[in-house]
Amino acid sequence: MKRRPNGVSRPTIVDVADVANVSRQTVSRVLADHPRVAPATRLRVEAAIEDLGYRPNRMARALVTRTSLTFGFAAVDMRDLHFGDTCAGMQAEARKHGYYLVVTKLDFEDDRGVGTLETLLTLGVDGIAFFPSFMEDTEIELFASTSGCPVVMIGRGSKIPHVVSIALDETAAADLIVDHLVQSGKRRIGVLMNEMYPKIVHDRFVALGRAITSRTDGVEPPVEADYPQISHGRDAATTLLQRRPDLDAIVGFNDTMAMGALLACHDLGLRVPEDVAIVGYDGIPFGAITSPPLTTIVQDSIGMADAAFKALLSCVQDGTPVEGEVVLWRPELLIRGST
Amino acid sequence: MKRRPNGVSRPTIVDVADVANVSRQTVSRVLADHPRVAPATRLRVEAAIEDLGYRPNRMARALVTRTSLTFGFAAVDMRDLHFGDTCAGMQAEARKHGYYLVVTKLDFEDDRGVGTLETLLTLGVDGIAFFPSFMEDTEIELFASTSGCPVVMIGRGSKIPHVVSIALDETAAADLIVDHLVQSGKRRIGVLMNEMYPKIVHDRFVALGRAITSRTDGVEPPVEADYPQISHGRDAATTLLQRRPDLDAIVGFNDTMAMGALLACHDLGLRVPEDVAIVGYDGIPFGAITSPPLTTIVQDSIGMADAAFKALLSCVQDGTPVEGEVVLWRPELLIRGST
DNA sequence: CACCCTAGAGTGAACGTTCACACCGTGCCG
């Protein structure tokens, strides 16, 4: 048996076999619910398993089956509620299908995140879902093509070979926001980004820029680009509003940033939404209880998680290689008091 | 090489050995930075590794070394910011020491969580840290004593054999809160709990009850116990305040619950803190931006995470069995506008 | 010159499991 730091050893399949007076293979068959085991034998084996408190070693199993029934999930920060919800959604789905989810923080310093994904591979996961916060598309493609397992990217709608991309339709989302703001009479729209997720930010920023220029044609300088060095939305928004006091609307990269902008407006004595309207992304619960409550683009994190899991599962089960597919998610604008 | 669903195979140590014209053992020595390898050979092996994109298989390695350099972490919900911060802290610490953290959701339905921890074991982790949301102490003891690896419990200060407990000093925290409320002239204190984490709730509830009875001696019915069926603090607080309109203070199990109570007061036209004072636990960032901002017991999630990691690491390195130790964390009351 | 030591490299076994195959006995069919 296995000797471990606390002095206890875990029994192996051979220990069970000895107790039940059968061969390892018979125990293995019982574990796999194989039909050709005599009922009496099965009972003896099950008793031995119970007695010894035996649990199969998934690593040894994975080594020979080349399948660990484990998927990897990686994001920069699980406390971000959009990432967290997606993670929880995948976890639930995995559980339903007998899979296990190994979750890890995606680390910028670790080769922009590729190193983290590589580590997941060495851990033997059967597939990987991740948010591409820092990685270049070419890096992702290289990783996916050498990974030996299906790879799903969430949050960015680029078409990358060997990768399934699941993402919000940023163009549609930007259109929803800008249409709404323009209808509310807003014309000078500022955009508040966040350097934490440059790759996701980029698409969103570009989409908003396009939507703004196309809607507010020539009336006013259409967009104020801002990649703040400071992560906190409050400071970023304060800086932005001091530099551009004529702004009448601010779109935050996510709800947290937008809530920072809300505070900045309070600080500066600006009324929301009369002086400045504010919009966020994600639809986190806290956004409902700010004053005024936050207008936001709701992301269907659970739906995306389901789609991600199913993509991984079908690849693994069919053995079909991933071809590079983009699944766009339809955004929904939840209009509340801040606009 | 390894055949996988996307048709790509990952090279093994033997592939590297073949390319570099050495034996597997020599490659293994290069990987382990063994001194007795000729410089020329080392270079050849490193080139082969780079060429093939080889990464060692941690499962195979763990199988023979009986060490995976991996710790498991489990909590009910990573989106809870206290759990999330602790997780992030452990992840950072693990990374520093060359360890990998496998994170998982603790599932009530899975044998009250024990099943989840068992699965972590079958995955081959060298140690486990977890929040004991549903498990009975006896179950935890049984698990720990048969686990074969060090086990750290965070969030509950029970002395359990074979388990290191790291927890907030609930008595001290309750004293801080109640002293402060009494000094502010409050006498009828309601307590708002949350059925999601019954085991943590219990200690907190008991500590608050003791503190309240000892401070508000006989003047008024001292404590209103409430284990709401509804998880949302707003509903729970509304119910509580309708049933006990005489309450002049509410303590929430965590900041999220307390924020719900804040909303309930707004709903009912009660002024905070004049009519009802509100206190939470955890010190999450959103608590700073409510109106009024939330008074709260700050938990040092990162410090606890460090302590948990170090406990696991020293057990693994020294091979010393865990004896059952309780580490209490000193609470800090952050007084803001809600009291 | 015999001896031993050491640097550098390789070989078989083991970790805990499953896969492919072989084996044996029994019952049914022709």
Next chain:
DNA sequence: CGGCACGGTGTGAACGTTCACTCTAGGGTG
């Protein structure tokens, strides 16, 4: 009654790695 199918079980090999040991060549020492 011979043959065959099949239920039930066991055995060797393999998965990818490291450990413990062995081997070889060369150099220093007495």
